[in-house]
Structures are given as structure tokens and as C-alpha cells.
Amino acid sequence: MFTHDGWVPMRDYGEDAVDFVIVGTGAGGGTLACKLAEAGFSVIAMDAGAYWRPLEDFASDEQEQTKLYWTDDRIVDGDDPIHLGANNSGKAVGGSTVHYMMVSLRFRPEWFNSRTKLGYGADWPLEWREMWRYYREAEEALCISGPVRYPWGPQRPRYPYRAHPLNAPARYLARGAEKLGIAWSETPIATLSAPRGKAHPCVYRGFCASGCTTNAKQSVLNTWLPRALAAGAEIRDLAMAGRVETKNGRATGVHYFRNGQWRFQCARNVVVAGYAIETPRLLLNSSSSEFPDGLANSSGMVGKNLMVHLNQSVFGYSGDEIRSYKAPPSLALTEHWNYEDRGKDYHGGWCYMAPGPLPADWARTVSAKGKWGAGLLEEMSRYNHAVGLKMVGEVLPYERNRVSLSEQTDRYGLPIARVTFGFGDNERAMRTHALDFMDRALDAVGVTERWRNEEETAHLMGTARMGEDPATSVVNADCRSWDIPNLWVCDGSVFPTSGGVNPSLTIQALACRTGDRIAELAARGEL
Amino acid sequence: MADPFSAYDVLAKRDTPSWNERTRDVIDKRLALAIAENVLGDTQLATLRVIVARVCPDPPDRPATNTLAMIVRKIAEDEGDGYRPHTLPRTAECWRRGLDAIEDEARLRFNCGFASIEPDQADEILYAVESGKMCSELWGNLSPELFWKWRLLPDLVSSHWAQPSLWSAMGFGGPASPRGYVRLTENRHDPWEASEDAATNSSHALSQDHEE
Numbered sequence: 001m002f003t004h005d006g007w008v009p010m011r012d013y014g015e016d017a018v019d020f021v022i023v024g025t026g027a028g029g030g031t032l033a034c035k036l037a038e039a040g041f042s043v044i045a046m047d048a049g050a051y052w053r054p055l056e057d058f059a060s061d062e063q064e065q066t067k068l069y070w071t072d073d074r075i076v077d078g079d080d081p082i083h084l085g086a087n088n089s090g091k092a093v094g095g096s097t098v099h100y101m102m103v104s105l106r107f108r109p110e111w112f113n114s115r116t117k118l119g120y121g122a123d124w125p126l127e128w129r130e131m132w133r134y135y136r137e138a139e140e141a142l143c144i145s146g147p148v149r150y151p152w153g154p155q156r157p158r159y160p161y162r163a164h165p166l167n168a169p170a171r172y173l174a175r176g177a178e179k180l181g182i183a184w185s186e187t188p189i190a191t192l193s194a195p196r197g198k199a200h201p202c203v204y205r206g207f208c209a210s211g212c213t214t215n216a217k218q219s220v221l222n223t224w225l226p227r228a229l230a231a232g233a234e235i236r237d238l239a240m241a242g243r244v245e246t247k248n249g250r251a252t253g254v255h256y257f258r259n260g261q262w263r264f265q266c267a268r269n270v271v272v273a274g275y276a277i278e279t280p281r282l283l284l285n286s287s288s289s290e291f292p293d294g295l296a297n298s299s300g301m302v303g304k305n306l307m308v309h310l311n312q313s314v315f316g317y318s319g320d321e322i323r324s325y326k327a328p329p330s331l332a333l334t335e336h337w338n339y340e341d342r343g344k345d346y347h348g349g350w351c352y353m354a355p356g357p358l359p360a361d362w363a364r365t366v367s368a369k370g371k372w373g374a375g376l377l378e379e380m381s382r383y384n385h386a387v388g389l390k391m392v393g394e395v396l397p398y399e400r401n402r403v404s405l406s407e408q409t410d411r412y413g414l415p416i417a418r419v420t421f422g423f424g425d426n427e428r429a430m431r432t433h434a435l436d437f438m439d440r441a442l443d444a445v446g447v448t449e450r451w452r453n454e455e456e457t458a459h460l461m462g463t464a465r466m467g468e469d470p471a472t473s474v475v476n477a478d479c480r481s482w483d484i485p486n487l488w489v490c491d492g493s494v495f496p497t498s499g500g501v502n503p504s505l506t507i508q509a510l511a512c513r514t515g516d517r518i519a520e521l522a523a524r525g526e527l
Numbered sequence: 528m529a530d531p532f533s534a535y536d537v538l539a540k541r542d543t544p545s546w547n548e549r550t551r552d553v554i555d556k557r558l559a560l561a562i563a564e565n566v567l568g569d570t571q572l573a574t575l576r577v578i579v580a581r582v583c584p585d586p587p588d589r590p591a592t593n594t595l596a597m598i599v600r601k602i603a604e605d606e607g608d609g610y611r612p613h614t615l616p617r618t619a620e621c622w623r624r625g626l627d628a629i630e631d632e633a634r635l636r637f638n639c640g641f642a643s644i645e646p647d648q649a650d651e652i653l654y655a656v657e658s659g660k661m662c663s664e665l666w667g668n669l670s671p672e673l674f675w676k677w678r679l680l681p682d683l684v685s686s687h688w689a690q691p692s693l694w695s696a697m698g699f700g701g702p703a704s705p706r707g708y709v710r711l712t713e714n715r716h717d718p719w720e721a722s723e724d725a726a727t728n729s730s731h732a733l734s735q736d737h738e739e
Contacts, residue, residue: 058704060703213547213549326700360688364681
């Protein structure tokens, strides 16, 4: 991982029963694999994707690096069908953290009780103070670079590494926020601002969405998983899970496809951590005579309440050279509208950041406003002067937005996922407010020829929500399924609400908590 | 159209610390990619060639691009993006049906194949695909608007702006590992980045601050 042609030893458990088999090695599964292995459990974490070595395997190229995305067939429908693949779905050991934007934010405390305290969504079965402790654990594990003092929310300690210098788009965001009289901050972000072990600080090459070639990005691949291996976990790559087997009300292991054949891994506990589409797909595809509606689904909630984030943007042009391809995108942000509820005619919060689209991404954005031919070529030549703002906005849970099984099957013969999504009035009202505000923030710093990109979404949450009540949720606060005591779900699908921030840090904090809880339960003989 | 970065060639950085070995390998293969044979019929390929030229023209005075070969490769491998509307078939079938329908549309409107009509006639048909105003029965249950928005346009621009000629023409820094960048603020750039020609940007001359 950290040297060319380097190797590290890894345990090989074979297919006899282990304490835990984890399906998925992203922010949820990879983090939990580390925590459980360090607690002394025998752990196999399998992933459908490859175990890449960034120094040798990654190019500085958008097209080549599509190999990091989940590009297997999925069907999208509904009133506002969403983009998947590169947008939000990874297929690699380390999951989508291998190509994430590294923005590492904590939830606003009230969001864990948004039904009780703010009057919308659903309450989490968790207390924010406890989560605060696990956020800190995740931030330290990732050496988050961030400001000394964060302007919003309860006091938190300073971030482990210093904040990065601002690039031009971030400086524009900061100046716009100041002109409109709201606070801004350097973004807490999971890329190194100083050396860590054999990894160098970020070189500001700007290809974050295509994977980091230098290991500055603190992904699950190069943080939690090296620790997991050292603690005795096995990472089994290129292993596609097709079905969780159950007998007498308990999970017994996982059927998976590897090296051209179906195999079976026995386990005393199974953790499903495939993110908000593959997790419900696997639970639904594992239906049996004992569980005809799929596993952990007595509530009927598996696959339901799919959430994304609003990710709309405003772009325009500046007289200055901006060159937003340099440095990680999103180096500055404002969470003002996550913490200020006055003046809103909708529920929920949103933040905005300074994006940095690479050429193909930018060409898709410009062409989406109806440009092609010579007009597109002409406008693309102004790339270095383009500057924008991009929101991450909370989407409410609706049961009608869901993941179900299609009649079509994939190359493994497994029914593929059908992803149904549509915005509600709340999302439309938030979008209008946010786009108007971001437009003013760009106008205030002299950005002209502005336009609104009204379609984009980001991230996936929900579809196996946690809760207090087995009748309305899939798992409890420990991410343990209500129906099958040795079946767990650990990824973004357990979110009851989405919050107005990127989800990866919350997923990792939840996985840290789940790891600790499992160790406590085991010590009490309650596994 | 004036090329604002006439003196800049991203490929000149190939053997500098801005390109790692893997990137050199990937870009070399892209530039050498040939149009795969027996993937599309002759008429389909001729239609696609004109679509690429009309939707994604090459920048003048730059080396020709390989966009067409990349699209044909994608069709050959039936490569998906990880999502498609339920009314769109998979990549290869979607492209073939779309190309056949566009060819048929040209014959209906101009009594001539798409590859042989005038450029403005080709554009007229492409605008009609974009807005869904199609006559050919070959479209069947394939929505022209969805074909345009979810298949044709993203595939074309994603492949076109994967071409070094396009990176040069837009002043993009190109591959940047391991060297990356040092100067990050507005109106600053590193010596290994593109300089914008003064003539094309005279209105912004006062804010320029080139120290290199």
C-alpha cells in the first residue's frame, strides 16, 4: 500500500466458521472489520471490488479511474431518477471512500432527534453526546485536517492536522459568505496536511474523485484496513455476495461468487455493509421459506426510505483565473443554513462548498444546459474562469423512495436493484432557497453569466433504518437486526434521516460505536 | 474560434514528474486506440462518425481525437455506467437502435443517409432528437430525449474530454501525479501549467499576476 511493490502478510481463515463475516469494506464494513479484529474476533471482510494499490494502480485520469465505481447494471425510475455509479457507488476494497471527496462533517446534534426537537423526519435511537465521542475517534483515525475553531455547533477539540490553504474557489466562497454576513470555515477534510507514516501530505493534484495516487487521501483502504490486517482480519476481494443463508432463525453464512464459482463462508455472525442499494438488495435476495419477504424485513422497511442529498449548484464565470482543478474540491464551506432555521419555509438543513470539476465532469455539466457542438467547445475554453457553489442538502425519508428487485438479472444470475426516487415539496422549497442564496453569494463577488444546475444529487442513505421500534425499523441502535439476532447492518442504510452534511464520517463513527457495542455484548454473553 | 492556450500542449508534460507510469500507459493506449471492427455496421459507424463531429468537434489546430474509437469500444464491451432508466436498454443495444433510428430519420426528412446530408441538416435532426420530435418508427419504445440525455450526450462528452487535445485547448493542467500543484489562488499558476494568451483575455489583463 505505502511502497511500490510492497506486500503485507494477511491471515487466511478458509471457509470454516469465523466470528464475523462482513459483506462490504467501505466506510461501514471496513471500519467495523478493524474494530472487531482489534477486539479479538476472527473477521473476514469481503468485497465485490478489487484490492487496489494506489501507488501502482491509479492513473491521473477520469476515464481510467471509472474502474473504482459500481458500474454493474441497476435500473433507476421514479419522478426524479437519480444518477448512480460514479456519483455515489464504489466497487473496490475501501468502498466509495476510495473516490470520496473526503469532506468529514459531524451531524448537527438536534438531527439525532429531528422528530422530537425539530418536528420532521424520524428520531435516531442514539444520543448525540455519545456520537460526539465516536466522531472524535473517527477524526483521529483519519487525521482530519481542519480549523482550530469550528464556527457551528457545540464546542469540539481542534482537528488533528492543520487546515489546508484555500484554493481560488474556496477563497471566492469565503468572500461571498462575508459579503452576505454569514460564517464560513475551512472544511474538515480527510487528506493529509502533514506527513503520516509513509504517506506524504496532499500535493493538490485535484483528482480526488478519481482516487488518490499518493495515499494522502485518508480512505478506509489506507487507514482502517491496514489496522484490520495487523489485528488478524482477512480481506477477501473480488468476492460478490449473493445470498445470506439462514437456519432456525439465525444467519449461518454467506454464499459468494469468487474465481468463477459459487462458494460458502460459514460464520457465527453476518454483517451486511454494502451501502444503501446493495444492502437491501442482498437482504431481499436472501428470502427463504422462513423469511419469505427477505431477511430482517418483518417491518417491511427493508429498501424503503431511500434518501440522497440535494447536490445542486450555481456556476458562473469570473474575470479572474480560477483553475478549480487544483487542490481537493470543497476546501471551504458554510454550514450556516444547517444551524439557522429562521427564514425557512421547509424542514431540514443544507451547507454549501466550493466545487472543482475535472474536464469530463465539467463537460457533462455544461452540456446538460443544452450546449453541444461549436458552442460547447467555445464554452469549455473558459473552464479556467468558471467558479461555482454546490450544496449538500437534507432529503426527507419517504417510504415511496425505495430499492426493490427488478425482474432482470445480472451476470451472477441475481435480480438487479430497481431504485425509485422522487423529490417532495420540501426538497423543492429547500432547493429554491439554496440556489437563490448561492446565486447571491456568487453575484456578491463579481461572478457573472450564472446558471443553475438543478438536477444533481449525491450520497445514499436509508433503506435499512435503525430505530427504537421493531415494527418501524430494521435494526436497533447497535445496528443489530430485530428479526435475526446474529445479522447486523453497518453502513449508510441505517440512517433514519440524512442530515445536511456528507455521510462518510457519521457512517464511520457509527461503525466505531457498533464495534464497541458488539465487544460489550460479547463480554456479557449476549451475542 | 481562437485557441486561448495556443502555446500549451499537455502532452509535453508526459515525461515530467506530472505523469506517473500508470498514467503514461493509459494515455498512450488511448491515443493508439483503433476503431474496433465488426462492432457496428458500416452505416451505423458512418452515422456515429458524423454525430461525433457535430456534437463534439475537434479544436482547430490540435491533433485529431480518438473520441469515435472510444465510443465504439464502449459499445463493443457493452459497458454500463451503473444505472439506466428502465425504458432504456443496455449500452450496446441502446446505441445501435439510436443510430438506426437517426439514419432512418435522415432518410425520411431528406431522402438521404445521415452521413451524406449537409451539416446543418444533421444538426436539425440532432436538435430534434434532443427535443424528442422524431418521426421514424424505428424509435419504437426508445425515447429520443432519454437516449440523448442519458446515453448520447454523456457518452460523447465524457470520451471527448478524455482527449489530451481537448485538455490543451481548455488550459487544463492534465495528469498531475505525483507533482501536483503549488500555487492555488486566483490568477496564480505554476510554471508547468497553461498560460492564457494575452490577446484572448485582454479584458482581464489588470488582474493578471504572473510571477513565473
